[in-house]
Amino acid sequence: MRSHLKVADVLEMEQEYISSKSFKGWHKRTLHAIRRCRTPEMGGHIDQCDCCQKLHISYNSCRNRHCPTCQGHKREEWIQARESELLNVPYFHVVFTLPSELNAAALTHPRIVYGSLFKAAWATLEQFGSNPKHLGARMGMIAILHTWGQNMSLHPHLHCIVPGGGVSQSGKWKPAKSKGKYLFNVKSMGKVFRAKYTALLRKEKVPISQQVYDKLFSKNWVVYAKQQFHSPQYVVEYLGRYTHKIAISNYRIKRINKATSQISFTAKDYRKGGKKKLMKLSSKEFVRRFALHILPKGFTRIRHFGILSSSWKRIKLPALQKALTAIPLKQIEAKLTLHRRCPSCGKGKLHTVMIFGQRGPPFGWREALTSENQH
Secondary structure (H helix, E strand, O other), rough: OOOOHHHHHHHHHOOHHOOOOOOOHHHHHHHHHHHOOOOOHOOOOEEEOOOOOOEEEEEOOOOOOOOOOOHHHHHEEEHHHHHOOOOOEEEEEEEOOOOOHHHHHHHHHHHHHHHHHHHHHHHHHHHHOOOOOOOEEEEEEEEEEEEEOOOOOOOEEEEEEEEEEEEEEOOOEOOOHHHHHOOOHHHHHHHHHHHHHHHHHHHHOOOOOOHHHHHHOOOOOOEEOOOOOOOOOHHHHHHOOOOOOOOOOHHHEEEOOOOEEEEEEHHHEHHOOOEEEEEEHHHHHHHHHOOOOOOOOOOOOOEEEEOOOOHHHHHHHHHHHHHOOOOOOOOOOOHHHHHOOOOOOOEEEEEEEEEEEOOOOOHHHHHHHHHHHHH
C-alpha cells in the first residue's frame, strides 16, 4: 500500500525554519513552492468530463523541477522525445562520481563544481573515443546529474547513457571493442577523469587547499560502467528511472511524527546488497538535507554531447539511423494524457471550464461542486 505522505507535509511543519537565515533566497523560494504545491494557496481550476459531464476541482502544481509531485508528466514527455532518437546499437550506463572531499566546494560553488563534472566526464569519453587504440570515432553521451545518496546526504555523480561506438571520419558507424560489448577500461578512465576534473577546478580558481588536492590524487576516482543494455528499446525505459528523479520521492516517506518532529523513510543500503532499511531524521535535518540538492537557478542537469547533441541530431541523425537499419521501436503509452482522463468514468477527457485564485471558486461553482459530490 502506497503512503500518501509527501515531502510537502514535512516542509509545512518547518515553515519557520525555511524562512530563517539558514537558507538562501533561491532555496527559500524553491522550498516554499514545493510546500504550496497543489494546495489552495496555488489557486486551481475546475474541469468537466466531456463524457459523463462530472465536475472535478484541482489545485495548481508548482512545476518546480525539485518537487517530487511534479515530475511524472515531465519525465514521460522527455522519454517520448528521446524514443525517436535511439540508434540500433548497444548502449552502456556509465557513472562518474566525485570524491567526498569536494562536497564542501559543491555547496559553496555548485555551478562550477557540477558544471565541471559534465565537462570532465565528456572530455574523458571523448579522449578515449577519439584515440584509434580504443575506438577512433566521435562518440555521444546523455548525462544526468544526481547529487544525492539514499540517505539524502551529498553524493554528486553523473549517470551517462553512452552508445557502444561512434561515427568515424568517413561518417560510418564504428562499434566499440568486441562488437560493442565492451566500452573502455574503467580504471584508466578514472585516472583521466581525475586529471581533467582537477585541471578544470584549478582553471576556474575554486578556493580548494593543496591539502585537499593531495587527498584527491591519493585515491582512485570511481568510474563505473555497467554492462550493455539488452536492446535499444530498453534504454528508453531505463532512462525514465534517472531523468527527473529528485533527492527523495514521496512514496519513500513512511511516517511523519508531529509530536516528536521525526520523519521515517526507506533507504537502500548498498553495503548490504541494496537491502531496504528504515531511516529516521528530525524534520529540520530532513529539510536541511533536501535543500542540499536544490540546484542553482537555470542550471541544466540533463545534457547531450557529441553525436547525441541537439545540433548534430538535427542534421545527421536520420541518415545514421537509416544506415544502422533503425528498427521499429515499441511505442510507449502516451501517459501524458492520462492526467486529463476523467477519474469517474475513465473514458472521457477533462476540459477546464473555470480558473480561480487563492480565494477559491466563486459561490455558484462551489454550489455546483457540492451538488456533484452529494450525487
